[in-house]
Amino acid sequence: MRYFFLLCLFWFQNSDSFAQQDSIVEDFSEYDxxxxxxxxxxxxxxxxxxxxxxxxxxxxxxxxxxxxxLSVSEIGKYSTSLKEGDINEKAELNYVGGLRLFANIPVISKNSIVWQVGLNYWDVNYQVKDRTKNGAVSNSSIDEIQKGLTTAGLHSTLYKPLNEKQFILLQVSADLNGNYSIANPQSLNYLRYSAALLWGKRPSDRKQWAIGISRTYRVGEMNYIPVFMFNWTSSSRKWGTEILFPARAHVRKKFNPSNLMLIGYELEGQSYRLNGLSDQNRSLELRRGELRLRTEFQKKLFGFIWGSLQLGYRHNYSYKADYLDDGNDFYRGFFGKREYAMINNLTGAMYFQIGIHLVSP
Amino acid sequence: MKTFKKIFATSLLFFLLTSLTSDEGDRIIGLWEPSNGKARIKIEKIGSKYYGKIVWLKEPLDAATNAPKLDKNNPDESMRNVPLKGYRMLKDFIYNEKNEWKEGTIYDPESGSLYSCVINMKDENTLDIRGYIGVKALGRTDVWKRLMVNKK
Structure with missing residues (x-):
């Protein structure tokens, strides 16, 4: 019998079954x-x-x-916004949209540096209900847009903390945009590059801010603009802001750790090559830029899988087009006088976006 | 009785062997500090596995209640009244004799999230602790430093 008790003693000594409980009240002051x-x-x-x-x-x-x-002008030279007399074609669009895929993988993720590389793919399909033409239209841009707009790109983010409070953030991306298909992609000569460099501070666990400069296509055409980041969480941890101005700004409401809501806006845009209206010497690029006023609900479904539903209003900022010599982009800025090749217009539209996401630790 | 003696002898041999082979893994036992300096974690061995509990917090009181911090972000509501001090945030690690403690989990009390975790000992005073989801590539590494308690 005593062997039995000894066996039990060994079992208890090696058992994991009491791993979550302490039988002794520990004096934590010794760790001060x-x-x-x-x-x-x-x-x-x-x-x-x-x-x-x-x-x-x-x-x-x-x-x-x-x-x-959607109202489009003829291809020509325009310096002003679209007037009724300039409209060459009109299309009533039933629906515009498609799939958006995104992947972002950490190559290095340590407390001293974080470097991530990712891929993105956006598909924008146009379903036309009705079209009206002003006389004979050759080289219709609507025919080209109806082929669908595709964005495929690579992006990279580098976060380098300098010390306990300061950090540098660098984001770069290269996107191939146009009415091409993945089976028949357009040349990499028409890649469009964006970048942002910010320096900032993180004074506490509930606040970080940064200032910097960006090269962006969010307004449709290439632009250089200052950026300001301000992320903040209230002391109650129920409210906060997530701002990267002017690209996006949101107020955040946390209902609980698994349910939250954002209210705000995002600027979205790219410069799309319309291949049927371009040749080797000139590239006709549609400068699509839009402002999305929106509410987004995010919900943890299980584990690290989250779902999102976005509801909002899409306001057209730019749907003009430029001819680019040899496909090389140029800088017009907000005050440049260079004429557009087309001045098109999109009326506003309600929109929704639904997504499922694998999220980071 | 002979049968009991045989079982006892075999068990004794087994436990002795287990103890001898696991000594190398015991190097992780001690007091450690994550890179953010917000907590101190005591890693100990229970049975054949390694666990780490929070024994010190830089800010031990909840600003809202002025009471000791609780695990209020835990997705399991029944755990939200458990004090953070004494909470086992590292669980179930097994030493694999490659300077690596694996098959464990790490809990982040600030988000209430539980991650898979692997620990590598860079040197006797430094740990690389990688929390990840699914595959190690989808994770983040933190550097922990060893501490020594000063005798009173």
Missing amino acids: NVTYTDTKSKVFCNPKILDLIPQRFVSVAFDAQLPHT
Whole structure:
């Protein structure tokens, strides 16, 4: 019998079954006074603050704009906005939208540096209900747009904390935009590059801000603009802001750790090559830029899988077009006088986007 | 009785062997500090596995209640009244004799999220702790430093 008790003793000694419980009340005050056995690790500020919306590793979404009207001019030279007399074709659009895929993989993810590389793919299909033409139209841009607009790109983000409070953030991306198909892609000569460089501070776990400069296509054509980031979470942790002005700005409401809501806007845009109206010497590029006023609900479904539903209004900022010699882009800025090749218009539209996402730790 | 003696002898041999082979893994036992300096974690061995509990917090009181911080972000409502001090945030690690403790989990009390985790010992005073989801590539590594308690 005593062997049996000894066996039991060994079993208890090696058992994991009591791993979550302590039978002894521990005096934690002994851990107040400590020394480092080696050197203290350098403290770097974290790229996140408390309660930011979860960063997405992989995302699959479907975006749809509800009925609206597209009016296009002839190809020519225009310096002003579209007048009634300039309209060459009109199309009533039933729906505009498509699939949006996004992947963002951390190559290096340490407290001293975070480097991520990713892919994105957007598909914008146009379903035309009705078309009216002003006389004979040759080289219809609507025919070209109806082929669908595709964006496929690579992006990279580097977050380098300098110390406990300061950091540098660099984002670069290269996108191939046009009415091409993946089976028959357009030349990489027409890649469009965007970048942003910011320096910022993270004074606390609930606030980070940064200022910087960006090269962006969010207004349709290439532009250089200053950027300002301000992420903040209230002390109650129920409210916050997620702002990267002027690209996007949102107020965040957290209902609980698994349910949150954003209210705000985002600027979206790209410069799309219309291949049927371009040749080797000249590239006709549609400068699509839009302002999306929206509410987004995000919900943790299970584990690290989140779902999102976005509802909002899409306001057209730009749907003009430029001829680019040899496909080389140029800088017009907000005040440039260079004439457009087309001045088109889109009426506003309600839209929704639904997505499922694998999110980051 | 002979049968009991045989079982006892075999068990004794088994436990002795287990103890001897696991000594190398015991190097992780001790007091550690994550890179953000917000907490101190005591890693200990229970049975054949390694666990780490929070024994010190830089800000031990909840600003809203002025009471000791609780695990209020835990998705399991029944755990939200558990004090963070004493909470086992590292669980179930097994040493694999490649300077690596694996098959464990790490809990982040600030988000209430639980991640798979692997620990590598860079040197006797430094740990690389990688929390990840699914595959190690989808994760983040933090550097922890060893601390020594000063005797009173």
